[in-house]
Amino acid sequence: DADVTQTPRNRITKTGKRIMLECSQTKGHDRMYWYRQDPGLGLRLIYYSFDVKDINKGEISDGYSVSRQAQAKFSLSLESAIPNQTALYFCATSDARTGLDQPQHFGDGTRLSIL
């Protein structure tokens, strides 16, 4: 299984601050994803990347940006945080190199609270 590490695990910050969430993985998977999870809404895709420097918008990308400068790392930024971005954020990875169907593997999440 992919070892997907998210930092920080918890963060409390104020409206208007810039926040960066980091994700790193050790299995060499090519694809990486950022989701947010809100009660009653399930997981929703923010951004995804199929390779280094490849960036694609997901369902809810407004207010977020990402960077994939290395295969193992995918960071999510909130340029000016707002309270409705309070949520549980997950990073996930998957391996598409084999051409076979492979599941996404998730990190433990970052709980972000914006006051």
Next chain:
Amino acid sequence: EDKVVQSPLSLVVHEGDTVTLNCSYEVTNFRSLLWYKQEKKAPTFLFMLTSSGIEKKSGRLSSILDKKELFSILNITATQTGDSAIYLCAVEAGWANNLFFGTGTRLTVIP
């Protein structure tokens, strides 16, 4: 619009009961359906289903997909308190094969 609907939203059972969780979907370019279990942290992978009518089993858990009727079920037999979790259904679809998640079913197993 791609949609994944899970039912029930929550369920409380006693240890030893059998439960069936439901997932229906409407998506473009279906590729696979996945079940995940989420306790306090990361969703953990349970099953990936791509073909209709082929049951996948892992211990007391099993799942099957019906691509004609666009649904899947997840069965858990002889439930234990450790089965208490949110069970997420996700469908891989669209041109980029992204995952579309349902809102989950919260299962509580009481002793």
